[in-house]
Amino acid sequence: MSVYIMDHPLIQHKLGIMRRKTTSTKEFRDLVSEVAMLICYEATRKLPLTEIEIETPIEKTTAREIEGKKLCIVPILRAGLHMADGILNLIPNAKVGHVGLYRNEKTLEPVEYFCKLPSDASEREIFIVDPMLATGGSAVAAVNLMKKRGVRKIHFLCLIAAPEGVERLTREHPDVDIFIGNLDERLNENGYIVPGLGDAGDRIYGTK
């Protein structure tokens, strides 16, 4: 297991715009997709390649393509959906599963309401995406759901994480690689990431 924290200037610049409370719903939503694409670029760096024979207009040669069964993106609803949209721009042939989870406002524990994965998910490399890793409860529950369905190669991608969430996810699922846009300071008494960006789902969909 490894934890990768992105220090790319483009990611930091875009996260800075997203954090501002004056950023509009449309701009926020577009930036979720853009930052997800940039994190995905790093998260797919180690995918195994295989050589294939091809023919260019000039001659036969070998090219490299991603080996084996392709990938599966699994957004945690709701906020992960726009991350998945961004990543599909880079990997249009990836399959998509969905996990529905929301946090109980009092206990902060995740409540599951939906899970639908491709039938061959266990043969694929899975990228769970959710903008926020706060207490880690939702991420741990999503990984539990994947593992129950036989999935073994799992990566977790988020835009912003709290140290508490990273600690919980690495403790409960040490085999999962975690890719983080920025590691923030802490959680507040309501379980929100500080300084964070507020409630990601509400900011993407203009609810609240």
Ligand code: PRP
């Ligand atoms: C947010 C976020 C994560 C979760 C993170 O979702 O998108 O799924 O909270 O918090 P945790 O690490 O403490 O579990 P939320 O529950 O607000 O649902 P929503 O996306 O439907 O708004």
Ligand code: URA
């Ligand atoms: N979920 C969010 O959307 N934001 C936080 O800061 C914590 C959990």
